[in-house]
Amino acid sequence: KAGVTQTPRYLIKTRGQQVTLSCSPISGHRSVSWYQQTPGQGLQFLFEYFSETQRNKGNFPGRFSGRQFSNSRSEMNVSTLELGDSALYLCASSLFGTPAETQYFGPGTRLLVL
C-alpha cells in the first residue's frame, strides 16, 4: 500500500505570494490532517478534513485554508505569505480520524518564504 504523498517537496516563494500544497492520503483513508512544524513552535495543528468537510481547525489566521476532494486528496493554501510561514508542512491520514487511530504522515513540504 502506498504511503502518504505530498507535493511539492520543496518550495520557495516571496512575501505576499500565495501557495498551494497537495496531499494524497493512503488509499481508503478519509481523514486528512495538516500540521505546521517550525524549530521555534514545534508541531502545530492546522486543520483536519473528513469526507470533504473541515471537521477541526487549529489556531491559525484565515490566510491558511484547505479543502478535501471526493477522492480524499487534500490541498492547503496559504495566501499573502509572510516570512514566518517558512516551515515544514506535514499532512497525515487515517481511516476515520478518531483519537484511537494511528496517523500516517507524509514526508512534508518544506516552504521557504523570502
Next chain:
Amino acid sequence: DAKTTQPNSMESNEEEPVHLPCNHSTISGTDYIHWYRQLPSQGPEYVIHGLTSNVNNRMASLAIAEDRKSSTLILHRATLRDAAVYYCILRGITQGGSEKLVFGKGTKLTVNP
C-alpha cells in the same frame, strides 16, 4: 496552553534500554497517549499509543502511570536507527466535539555506538 512536557534531549548507548519520559498533567479520561518519532528530513513515524494499560509492540513498550499524568516510552535495545526526535502527543475529543491535540517539543535521542 496545555502541552506535554518532555526532556529536550537524552543519550543512550547502543543495545541498552532507553526510557523516554513524558508528563501530561492536563490529560482527561478519554485522551489517548501517542508516541511518534521523526528522523531528519522525514515526517513523523508512529511508534505506539495507549489509553490506560501498558502496551507493547514490536518497536517499543509504553508504560502509563496509574493516574495517567505521565507515561514512559521504552526502547528495549536501542540501535543507531533509533536516533530521532520522539514526540509524546495527547489526542482526544473536547466537550464541544472538536479534536483535542496536545503536543510537546519532543526529545532528541542520541544513540552512541
